[in-house]
Amino acid sequence: MIKKIVLVIFFLSTNFLLSQIKGLSTIDPEKLFQEDVIGRLDKDQEAIKDLSTVGNVVDPKYYYIGPGDLLALQNITFSITTEYLRVTPEVSVLVPRIGEINLKGKTLEETREIIIRSIKNRNPDAIVSLSLYKPRSVLVSIKGNVIKDGVYAFPASYRISTAIQMANLTQTQNIFQQQQFFTYSRYKDLNKEIERLYNETGLAHTKVYSLRNVTVIHSDGSSETADIIKAIALNNPDYDKYIKENDEIIVPYELEDFPTITVAGAVRKPGIYVFKKDDDLNFLLKTSGGFSDDADLDNIILINGDGISQKVKVSPDLIPSNNVPLYPGAILNVGRKNVDLEQNAGLVSIIGNVKQSGNYIITPGKTKLKEAIEMAGGFSNDAYLPLATIIRKENKFLSAFNPGREYFEKFKQTDLTMEDTIRFxxxxxxxxxxxxxxxxxxxxxxxxxxNVILEDGDLITIPSNPKSVFVFGQVKNPGYINFSEGKDIEWYIERAGGFAPKADKKRARIIRGKNKVWIEQEKNVKVFAGDEIYVPKPPDLPPGVELQNYSLIATAITTAISLSYLLITLFGK
Structure with missing residues (x-):
């Protein structure tokens, strides 16, 4: 019994002594403190579950700590549990066993160094890491050349460019925003059309001013200019910084006339940008997005604002052998290698009732239809030629925003009447x-x-004989009628029971199965299998129209009689 009491006392004494040695406590006070902190951050944990869009990858060198940032601290010397440190409104954090640390004006990188150094001063063997777990939200004002100016709440991890992009997002929750969306859609549609026209020309179609001159006014009264184009080109966050509390972002409107620098030719992103004092050849090359596949690196010409052309040497990774400053009006043009664009071979697809359907190699612009059918072994017994078609692929611009664009574009200078618009x-x-x-x-x-000439991508379809004609509308027994070679429209209407009492016989039409073209009933017009025959009613006239027509006829007759009587009276004398 005495031995047991002695062992217990020895254990407790040892534990007490170990607890006085820094970093060797078996009852870890840091862990206890950590559990206490985590317990008090239950509400924060709920907020963490609903993380907002980060927006940009955070660069610790440029991200400034502010009130509401949530830091993740991990000291894995004795525990792998993560501690969450909320930055206070005074821009400080309470670090367990260390105390309060002021972080005002500190970047994330500086914050990491300060906190890790403070912990290591207490325990040099500590293994510590610190990261930004969740950025705070900040209020910023955005105005000027954006779709919707106003005050926004964004994560502080947003750069100025990201905040501008968010202000240019359209919403459609209410009527005003729907109108805004459609207006913006038309604007985007017009830009898409211009981009299509300039595609692969190597020329830029618009000048860029505003994104190089974004004014940012900070809450302390200081201001700076953000150059989004340069930030992207040089991958330099100094020109596109993270937003801060109460920043006022002013996006200027595009100007019509300003000094420019231009990159054009065989580059992926031609551009015309407003000139700024520190612009150089390296920057202009970086804005190009790289050389296109047909770029001739031995034919790169720079006209540096003086009208004199000079060849410049540039490596494939856009590094000039001699980086020179640029001057207003500078133009950099990258030449293209001569590429033979003539296509000597193409494919057509033949499907349906041929002896061997499939894809066949042709010479675009030379191979004719008969040759292609011969390649497929000719027609099978079930082939029905009146319904055979060729469809050609179209490489034309289709607007997602304005599907009626083609209609308006073609109708704007028409001499047709307004009654033709619906049909057109x-x-x-x-x-x-x-x-x-x-x-x-x-x-x-x-x-x-x-015997038409074929082009690459043509689709030839040879259907089988449907062996029937569909008759509908004002007939007594509408439906499918067995096809009979050489018969006309009257024969099929008769087989459908003849005209119904309300049929307008003169307006009966054949609807071709091949292309849905309407054909009037005339002599020698054959009906083919797959065609449809439609017999309509007489046109429905609004109430009173028929009476008006009779009145007009009566008026015309009365006028003619009166005029005749007048002439007889005058000349009879």
Whole structure:
């Protein structure tokens, strides 16, 4: 019994002595303090779960600590548990076993050094790391050349450029914002069209002024100019800093006339930028986004504002052999290598009722339809030529923002009447890129004018015989009628029970199955399998219109009789 009491006393004494040696406590007060801090940060943990968009990768050299930042401190000397340090409104943090540390005006990198040094002063063997776990939110004001100016709450990890991008996002929650969205969409659509026209020309289509002259006014009254273009080109955050509390960001409007520097030619991103004093050749090259694949690095010309051309040597990674300052009006043009753009081979696809469907190599602009069908082994027995088609791929601009653009563009100088607009719009919406060709005339009647020349990407479809004609509208028994070669529209209407009582017989039409073209009923017009026949009612007239028509006729007759009587009276004398 005595031995047990002695052992207990010895254990407690040893534990007490060890606890007095810094860093060797078996009852870790740091861990206890940590658990206490974590317990008091339960609310912070809930906030952490709802992390907002970070926006930019945080560079510790440039990110300044502020009230509300949440730091993650990990001391893995004796524990791997992470401690969270909330920066106070006085821009300080309470570090366990260290106390309060003032961080005003300190970057994240400086903060890391100060806190780690403070811990190591107490325990040189400590293994410590510190990082920004969640950036604080700051209020900034954005105005000027943005879609929606106002006051925004953004994470302090946003750079000035990111804040501007967010102010240019469109919302559609209410009618005003929907109108704003459509206005902006039209603006973007116009820019897309201009970009398409200038695509692959090596020329820039717009000048950039505003993004090189963004004014930022800080809450302490100081101000600076952000150069977003230079920040991106040189990957230098000094020109595009992180936002701070109560910053006022003013984006200037584009000017029409200002001194410029230009990069053009065989580069990925041609540009025209406002000239600034410290601009040099290295900067202008970096704005280009790199050389295109056909760039001729032995043919790079610089005209440096004096009108004199000089060749410059530039490495493939955009480093000039002689970095010279630029002057207003400087132009850098990267030449292109001569590339043979003539395409000597292409593919067409033949599907449907041929003996061997598939893709076949042709010579674009030379191979004709008959040759392509011969490559496929000719037609199979089920081929039905009146419905055969060729569709050609189109490399044209399609607007996602304004699908009616083609309609308005083509109709703006028309001499058609307003009554034609709806019909024209329907035609535009549903037109297909068919190649004008009549397979029946070519392969049955040997009309060589229909032996069209093929192009790369053409799709040739040879359908089978549907063996029926669909008759609908004002007929007594609408539906499918078995196809009979050489019959006309009247024969099929008769097979459908004849005209219904309300049918407008003169307006019956054939709708071609191949292209949905409406054909009037005339002699010698054949009906093909797959066609449709439509018999409409007479046009519905609004109430009173028919009476007005009769009145006009009566008026015309009365006028004619009166005029005749007058003439007889005058000349009869």
């Amino acid at each position: 719009n329907i035609d535009i919406m549903y037109k297909k890129p068919y190649v004008s060709c009549d397979f029946y005339q070519l392969f049955v009647n040997n009309d060589e004018s229909q």
